[in-house]
Amino acid sequence: MQPKINKDETILSVKKLGKKIGGRDIVRNLSFEVRAGEIFGFLGPNGAGKTTTIRMLVGLASPSEGSIHIAGYDLQKDFMKAISHVGCIVENPELYPYLTGLENLELFARMTGIPDERIFKAVEQVELTDRINDLVRTYSLGMKQRLGIAQALLHQPKLLILDEPTNGLDPAGIRDMRSFVRQLAREEGIGIFISSHILHEIQNLCDRVAIIQNGQLLQIGPIDQLTGVHSLVEWKLEPFEEGLLLLQSLPYIAKVLQTGNSKVTVQMPLDKIAETNHYLLKHDIRVSEISPRRQTLEDLFFDITGGFGL
Structure with a gap:
């Protein structure tokens, strides 16, 4: 028992x-x-x-x-x-x-x-x-x-x-x-x-x-x-610098991090992806990849500790 x-x-x-x-x-x-x-x-x-x-x-x-x-x-x-x-x-x-x-x-x-x-x-x-x-x-x-x-x-x-x-x-x-x-x-x-x-x-x-x-x-x-408060979305943009500036100008975009050539990961609501994509296309930014994922504990840890190792 x-x-x-x-x-x-x-x-x-x-x-x-x-x-x-x-x-x-x-x-x-x-x-x-x-x-x-x-x-x-x-x-x-x-x-x-x-x-x-x-x-x-x-x-x-x-x-x-x-x-x-x-x-x-x-x-x-x-x-x-x-x-x-x-x-x-x-x-x-x-x-x-x-x-x-x-x-x-x-x-x-x-x-x-x-x-x-x-x-x-x-x-x-x-x-x-x-x-x-x-x-x-x-x-x-x-x-x-x-x-x-x-x-x-x-x-x-x-x-x-x-x-x-x-x-x-x-x-x-x-x-x-x-x-x-x-x-x-x-x-x-x-x-x-x-x-x-x-x-x-x-x-x-x-x-x-x-x-x-x-x-x-x-x-x-x-x-x-x-970990569920925010989601992360990786964008591949061209031209990259112009696209990055446009993303940063949106009020719901947070914690922008460049993750590779022409790629940037941002914290944002998942229900804003379509709206964001339309906004970028309207400003002649070509979006070739959109990769959303839920924030992990590792993301949260390095975010709030400033990247210090365990």
């Missing part, structure tokens, strides 16, 4: 979080929430404050200001109760290669007083039952990632924090990771906080995203809402 999921339950609440290191603001006034059964993406360029934020979420660094509540418990004031609801895996998990997968989990379970039945439940959750008795050194990277997540799930956390979980995985491994992360959220009701530099994976996987830069929140919301 599947657990009843209260999607209005806030698992992680971050309010006005700040962190100073050496007198410099690394994270400033950061606020967001993660709800039960939600997959929440956390994005930002290199140096944006992502790692520092994650360190504060798991108690490895103390905030200079603001608060973190996990499952209703204040992480600063009631650390043990708050952190007991958190599972975390950061990039490649630390495992003993000459032990089996099961022995790795049993070792961790003994240290934390977790019963054997939880081990087998966690193994089922990450779909490793067929290989759990094999040595970890024989595992693929994707299987090691899943074993690491099984370890993080042993104590039945309400919040799972994943930092670069698909790092180094091949396409099949990424697909498998995406599948069971969804399953953990949808079927188990776990709130999942995920940081990754693979933007199309975040777009495929997450319900909502937050984008930060210089330690500050730039944008937050459902992916469909954030």
Whole structure:
């Protein structure tokens, strides 16, 4: 029987979080929430404050200001109760290669007083039952990632924090990771906080995203809402310079970017394509290609961060 999921339950609440290191603001006034059964993406360029934020979420660094509540418990004031609801895996998990997968989990379970039945439940959750008795050194990277997540799930956390979980995985491994992360959220009701530099994976996987830069929140919301506001249309024009000037003069055209010889990509409503084409033809501009597409998370990310890399 599947657990009843209260999607209005806030698992992680971050309010006005700040962190100073050496007198410099690394994270400033950061606020967001993660709800039960939600997959929440956390994005930002290199140096944006992502790692520092994650360190504060798991108690490895103390905030200079603001608060973190996990499952209703204040992480600063009631650390043990708050952190007991958190599972975390950061990039490649630390495992003993000459032990089996099961022995790795049993070792961790003994240290934390977790019963054997939880081990087998966690193994089922990450779909490793067929290989759990094999040595970890024989595992693929994707299987090691899943074993690491099984370890993080042993104590039945309400919040799972994943930092670069698909790092180094091949396409099949990424697909498998995406599948069971969804399953953990949808079927188990776990709130999942995920940081990754693979933007199309975040777009495929997450319900909502937050984008930060210089330690500050730039944008937050459902992916469909954030990427669906604008559409992009590529135009191939001749003569190009005259056509470009005409496009820029239209009030509904935004964010003009030259994308090749005689080509320009603009942000515009899709229902204005025919009108725009007619306008250009009327002014003796030959239009040989029109290529509309929906804005992606990658488009949005580079747009609002000014092109800084992850």
